[in-house]
Amino acid sequence: MKKTMLEQSLPYIARLVGKKRGLKITIGGDRAFATPDAINLPALPDDEDSVTLARGYMDHEAGHHAHTDFEVQHDHPFGQVLLNGIEDVREERLVGLEFPGASTTLRRVFQRLGDHGEVFDGVWESSSRAVAIVAFVSCRPRVKVLGLDRLVPFSALA
Secondary structure, three states, X not given: OOHHHHHHHHHHHHHHHHOOOOOXXXXXXXXXXXXXXXXXXXXXXXXXXXXXXXXXXXXXXXXXXHHOOOOOOOOOHHHHHHXXXXXXXXXXXXXXXXXXXXXXXXXXXXXXXXXXXXOOOOHHHOOOHHHHHHHXXXXXXXXXXXXXXXXXXXXXXX
16 A cells, blocks of 8 residues: 555545545544544554545545534533434435445445454443444444445344
8 A cells, every 4th residue: 555645645535525625634543533624544554455444434534524514512422422323324325425436435444344343343342232322323224224234243233
């Protein structure tokens, strides 16, 4: 993987999918997330899968900039997690309608994460009902709405 080429392309992907100029793009930590002014991608290993993962994470997080109202927040942290899980599916569907390649990339990301047991890492060892609810809200709509069949086993566990 040529990190410099990938890293150079990320702001362009963010601008195109996210419909917003000037987003700060950072790479570090172990998760992807979006804030009103930035997108962070996790640090990834230097292998072939990383290009797909970076593109999928960027499509997803930039999709928040195109379709998510960052002002809408829930008062309770658990409510916010549920709201985000529902919003993830909504914005992934909209990004896929606008950019069909994004749907393909996201499908590949979930396939890879599922194959490596990294879908919602650590969730399946928890006995918490709250964790099971979050997993259900995150997986089941992705199976039903987005057709991400790789998540069927995970949605059945929730």
